[in-house]
Amino acid sequence: MKTNLVERYIYAVTRHLPEKEREEISRELDELIASMLAERSDAPGTEEEKVRSVLTELGNPEELARKYSASEVNCLIGQPHYSVYLRVLEIVLIAVAGALTLALLISWIVSAPESTQTDLNPILDWVTTGAVEWIESIFSALLGAFAWVTIIFAILYRKGVKMDVDEVELDYLPEVPSESNRIGKGEAVGSIIFAVLFSVIFIVLPQINIPIIGLADRAIPFFNPDVLVDVRYLLIASIAATLLDAIIRYVEAFHTLEVFFSTLVSNVLGIVTAIVWFGNPQAVNPEFVTRLQELAGWNINGFNGEPLPALFGRWAMLPLPLAVALIVIVVVSIIEIITTAYKTFHIVRR
Amino acid sequence: MDELENTFENLTVEFRRGLTNLVVLSQCKQPTYGYELVKSLDEKGFPLDANTVYPLLRRLEKQNLLSSDWDTSTDKPRKYYQLSQAGALFLDRLINYWYETVQTVKVIIAEEA
Numbered sequence: 001m002k003t004n005l006v007e008r009y010i011y012a013v014t015r016h017l018p019e020k021e022r023e024e025i026s027r028e029l030d031e032l033i034a035s036m037l038a039e040r041s042d043a044p045g046t047e048e049e050k051v052r053s054v055l056t057e058l059g060n061p062e063e064l065a066r067k068y069s070a071s072e073v074n075c076l077i078g079q080p081h082y083s084v085y086l087r088v089l090e091i092v093l094i095a096v097a098g099a100l101t102l103a104l105l106i107s108w109i110v111s112a113p114e115s116t117q118t119d120l121n122p123i124l125d126w127v128t129t130g131a132v133e134w135i136e137s138i139f140s141a142l143l144g145a146f147a148w149v150t151i152i153f154a155i156l157y158r159k160g161v162k163m164d165v166d167e168v169e170l171d172y173l174p175e176v177p178s179e180s181n182r183i184g185k186g187e188a189v190g191s192i193i194f195a196v197l198f199s200v201i202f203i204v205l206p207q208i209n210i211p212i213i214g215l216a217d218r219a220i221p222f223f224n225p226d227v228l229v230d231v232r233y234l235l236i237a238s239i240a241a242t243l244l245d246a247i248i249r250y251v252e253a254f255h256t257l258e259v260f261f262s263t264l265v266s267n268v269l270g271i272v273t274a275i276v277w278f279g280n281p282q283a284v285n286p287e288f289v290t291r292l293q294e295l296a297g298w299n300i301n302g303f304n305g306e307p308l309p310a311l312f313g314r315w316a317m318l319p320l321p322l323a324v325a326l327i328v329i330v331v332v333s334i335i336e337i338i339t340t341a342y343k344t345f346h347i348v349r350r
Numbered sequence: 351m352d353e354l355e356n357t358f359e360n361l362t363v364e365f366r367r368g369l370t371n372l373v374v375l376s377q378c379k380q381p382t383y384g385y386e387l388v389k390s391l392d393e394k395g396f397p398l399d400a401n402t403v404y405p406l407l408r409r410l411e412k413q414n415l416l417s418s419d420w421d422t423s424t425d426k427p428r429k430y431y432q433l434s435q436a437g438a439l440f441l442d443r444l445i446n447y448w449y450e451t452v453q454t455v456k457v458i459i460a461e462e463a
Contacts, residue, residue, distance in 0.1 A: 025408070027420075028384065031428055032400055035385035038426075058401050067405035 005051050006033055012061035017068055025068060033058075077150070077157045084163050085153040089146065096145045097138060104134050109236055127204055181255045181343055188250035195242045202228055203235050215291040224285045231277045238273040241266035260344040267333040274329040278322045370398065372448060374406055375441045378416055381430040407431050415440055 010029045014022040036054045043050065058064060077085050108130040113122035156163070201209050206228035211219035228235070245262040252259050277283060373396055377387055384407055388400045410416040415437035421428050433441060 027427070028404060028408070028429055031383070031426070032385055032404060034426060035383075036400070057399075059399075064401050064405070067401065068408065 005048070005055065006030070009033075009055050009058070009061055013065045013068070016062065016065035021068070077153045080163050081153055081157040081161075085149070088153070089149050092145050092149050093142055096141050100137055100141050101134065104130070104137060105236075105240070108133075109233060112232065123204060183249050183253055183255065183259070185250060185253075188246045191242055191246040191249075195239050195246065199235075199239050203232060203239065206232070212288060215288065215295060220288045220291060221285050222288055224280075224282045227277065227280045227282050231273065231280070234269075234273045234276055238266070238269040241269045255340065255343040257344060260340050263340040264337055267337050271330050271333050274326055278326045283322060366396070369396075369448075370402070370406065371410070372441075372444050374398075374403065375410065375415060375433065375437060375444065378431050378433045378437070381419070381432045383421075383428040383430050410437070 010026050010033075013029060014026050017025060033051075033054055036057070037050055040050045040054070045053075108126075111126065111130075113126050202223070206221075206223075206225045208219070208221055209225065209228060210222040212222050213219045241262070245259075245266040248258055248262045373391065374387065377390065382390075384404050385400065387407075388398065388403050391398050391403075407416065407418075411418050411431065414434055416431045417434045417437075418429055418431050421430055
């Protein structure tokens with residue numbers, strides 16, 4: 001029993017070691033264990049108990065084998081490879097997540113249900129399927145990317161492939177942003193909340209959008225659902241740009257070039273969307289307009305004084321409220337682009 | 351407090367780890383076998399586990415700092431390690447370096463604020 005246990009222990013150590021070293025190390029360990037047993041010869045306890053205590057003292061055989069395998073490699077990826085690994089991993093994960101999200105978003109938008117009826121089920125299905133698909137794909141893709149990068153770097157580290165990380169690219173160090181140009185976290189959170197609300201109201205639930213209660217026996221949507229469905233892709237693109245901008249602002253926390261470009265893109269898209277949507281003669285639900293006129297007994301007039309439904313045919317005669325909203329959106333967007341540009345390039349120049 | 355205690359523990363372990371090679375080499379001026387080394391270092395107040403000493407002796411031998419011989423004259427065969435010529439020179443350098451470092455650090459620590 002005793003020899004058996006010792007033999008098994010030694011085998012457990014040496015089987016992980018190179019063939020040519022096994023015999024020598026076996027002999028050494030045999031000698032060591034014998035010495036340690038001799039030390040305990042006067043101690044109380046059976047022979048087996050002594051063997052067990054000696055082997056317990058020597059510890060985990062695999063750990064011992066690792067110590068014998070001599071290399072300093074005692075971790076999966078050590079320095080300097082680890083620093084490079086972290087950088088590469090970050091880039092790969094972001095790239096994979098971004099590319100996959102974009103691909104899925106396109107296929108998701110294309111698969112949008114056509115129905116414009118008040119039945120919400122196809123839309124809810126469409127949204128849930130899209131979300132589930134996205135989570136599943138992102139999870140497995142990121143896991144795979146992580147595994148591959150890790151495996152490759154573990155091999156590079158183990159093989160001792162040289163990596164030059166000593167050269168610091170001094171010219172590429174980022175500018176130190178001044179405190180006055182910090183972007184508040186609240187700003188980003190605010191736009192995310194706005195984007196989510198906007199998406200739910202105008203993209204996911206176009207048949208309901210802003211329900212006006214009290215004009216009929218049921219709620220009448222303020223905006224024309226058909227138009228909302230028509231401009232859906234534009235709305236999605238615009239909201240995606242807004243979300244991206246909010247995330248970039250949140251992550252960057254200062255006015256950087258990235259923030260400027262994302263602000264530019266999202267605001268330009270916002271202006272385009274507002275013009276196409278509000279510029280559509282049917283932008284406001286005709287049913288709502290008709291009901292309002294019936295109930296109030298007066299006409300809502302456009303710029304030329306004609307009753308509203310009649311002037312929807314001409315782009316120049318936008319109903320006044322929408323025209324005002326459009327002008328406000330365009331002005332606010334332009335102001336935002338200009339202030340962001342000022343804050344960004346003010347720092348960059350400094 | 352507990353965390354500081356941990357940090358202290360880790361630092362002292364690191365100190366000792368750094369000195370292990372120097373200490374073991376210094377004990378191989380005369381032929382010695384692994385377990386003897388383990389016992390004597392324990393008595394001298396620098397305890398090292400057998401599962402550290404044995405692999406280390408082998409590594410030092412691979413690096414040609416130690417040479418080894420099996421003594422099979424008794425019924426308990428033992429592998430004796432001894433400093434090689436290169437090992438003796440190497441040990442001298444290490445010892446000098448250690449003393450210099452200790453001296454430098456001593457001066458630095460003793461500096462008045």
